[in-house]
Amino acid sequence: xxxxxxxxxxxxxxxxxxxxxxxxxxxxxxxxxxxxxxxxxxxxxxxxxxxxxxxxxxxxxxxxxxxxxxxxxxxxxxxxxxxxxxxxxxxxxxxxxxxxxxxxxxxxxxxxxxxxxxxxxxxxxxxxxxxxxxxxxxxxxxxxxxxxxxxxxxxxxxxxxxxxxxxxxxxxxxxxxxxxxxxxxxxxxxxxxxxxxxxxxxxxxxxxxxxxxxxx
Numbered sequence: 001x002x003x004x005x006x007x008x009x010x011x012x013x014x015x016x017x018x019x020x021x022x023x024x025x026x027x028x029x030x031x032x033x034x035x036x037x038x039x040x041x042x043x044x045x046x047x048x049x050x051x052x053x054x055x056x057x058x059x060x061x062x063x064x065x066x067x068x069x070x071x072x073x074x075x076x077x078x079x080x081x082x083x084x085x086x087x088x089x090x091x092x093x094x095x096x097x098x099x100x101x102x103x104x105x106x107x108x109x110x111x112x113x114x115x116x117x118x119x120x121x122x123x124x125x126x127x128x129x130x131x132x133x134x135x136x137x138x139x140x141x142x143x144x145x146x147x148x149x150x151x152x153x154x155x156x157x158x159x160x161x162x163x164x165x166x167x168x169x170x171x172x173x174x175x176x177x178x179x180x181x182x183x184x185x186x187x188x189x190x191x192x193x194x195x196x197x198x199x200x201x202x203x204x205x206x207x208x209x210x211x212x213x214x215x216x
Contacts, residue, residue: 011143014169017136021129021172028125028180031118035183039190042072042115046197049075053201059209074111074194078202081107100209108202115191119184126181133173140166 048069056062063079070076081103144166 013139014136017132017139017169018172020132021136021169021176024125024129024132024180025176028122028176028183031121032179032183035118035187038072039115039187039194042074042194043190045070045072046074046194046201050197050201053079053205072114074114074198075201077107077110078104078198078205097210100206104202104206108198111198112195115194119188119191122180122184122187126177126184129177129180130170130173133169133171133176136169136173137166140169 049066052065052069053062053075056065059079063076066076066079
């Protein structure tokens, strides 16, 4: 019996579990492929942008260079946010240093949010897919036992067939969860490394701008 026959011979709950696992698998793989592409670009962009910034004569020249390198817009918002404009609102009540800290923090948070996008989906799929598959297994074994009881005669072929088909759900749940867990762990390390680079750059940029303003 192939998977298609198993699907169409199941009841509504069995089909629902199978479709849920399929959607979780498709969603996690789409996220894995997209985020792998994103993190590869982001890792290269951040390294080139930070190097270009410190090799520039001033912030204006660095901004022009970063615009060409920062394809994922992770570093440019922090550099652009450093240009503080005077206003009559509470945002300017704390002084220039306070404003600078706030705008750099907000820009950094936007960049980190972009990097962390999709991690929750991978974690959720990795944590719940085995239990979804287990639900299908338990339900399938229940129906298998009901069928065996109604037949009145218990044989190995009547037990092994239905129970084996039910265990496919457990295997399907693990097949969905394992790639999501592995991707979550691997990508989490890459995200943490890029976040550390961005946070270090934000601190260095804040100190540079504060020193520049103090010298004026």
